[in-house]
Amino acid sequence: MTFNQAGRSLEYYVDPEIQGLIKCHACPKTFVKRGQYNRHNKTHTRPYRCDSCEKRFAVNGDLIRHKKIHQGADARFYCKWPQCTFGGASRKDNLRRHMREAHEEALREEQGNFPSDFQRIYKKSVLEQKSTMDDSSLLLGASSGKTLMIKLLLEQGADLGKKFDIGRTALHVAARNGHEDSVRALLDAGANDQALDDNGN
Ligand SMILES: [Zn+2]
Ligand SMILES: [Zn+2]
Ligand SMILES: [Zn+2]
Numbered sequence: 001m002t003f004n005q006a007g008r009s010l011e012y013y014v015d016p017e018i019q020g021l022i023k024c025h026a027c028p029k030t031f032v033k034r035g036q037y038n039r040h041n042k043t044h045t046r047p048y049r050c051d052s053c054e055k056r057f058a059v060n061g062d063l064i065r066h067k068k069i070h071q072g073a074d075a076r077f078y079c080k081w082p083q084c085t086f087g088g089a090s091r092k093d094n095l096r097r098h099m100r101e102a103h104e105e106a107l108r109e110e111q112g113n114f115p116s117d118f119q120r121i122y123k124k125s126v127l128e129q130k131s132t133m134d135d136s137s138l139l140l141g142a143s144s145g146k147t148l149m150i151k152l153l154l155e156q157g158a159d160l161g162k163k164f165d166i167g168r169t170a171l172h173v174a175a176r177n178g179h180e181d182s183v184r185a186l187l188d189a190g191a192n193d194q195a196l197d198d199n200g201n
Pocket of ligand 1: 024025026027028029040041044
């Protein structure tokens, strides 16, 4: 019989029976190595959860791949936490839960100034998202001549001077589409009629 430095025989490494198999608590499978078992166990616990749709995954790579389906019109609320890689949520409460689970604990431990920072960043995340939505709604209103919608958005503080593709403002867009009422509403609200788009129009 040969022994290594730890005093174990060669058979110890070859024959799983000697080491004692690790039994899965959730299914009949058995494993020789702790690492194999840990990996397998994740197919039961699925610890990686999608914040947008609650779907769970055993492997983080699968979650990252899955998250791409939410990057589009669906994901509207993004986390403004520094360096956070959260892929965005389609609902405000999902963003809030993400922030609570991902950052609240860290904040409390590291800085001790919870909850003011948490509240501040959460509000910032939601507000920033809202203003992006308002701005693009303004463009939509201008291009389709929805004057009432434009007025409401301006009342709520949508950005009149905001430029969209090729540097056009909402006023440019309304004028090009021939929506006189919308043009008037935008001018009344103080839109700059001297602004030029990137083509000089
Ligand atoms: Zn199992
Ligand atoms: Zn998802
Ligand atoms: Zn985050």
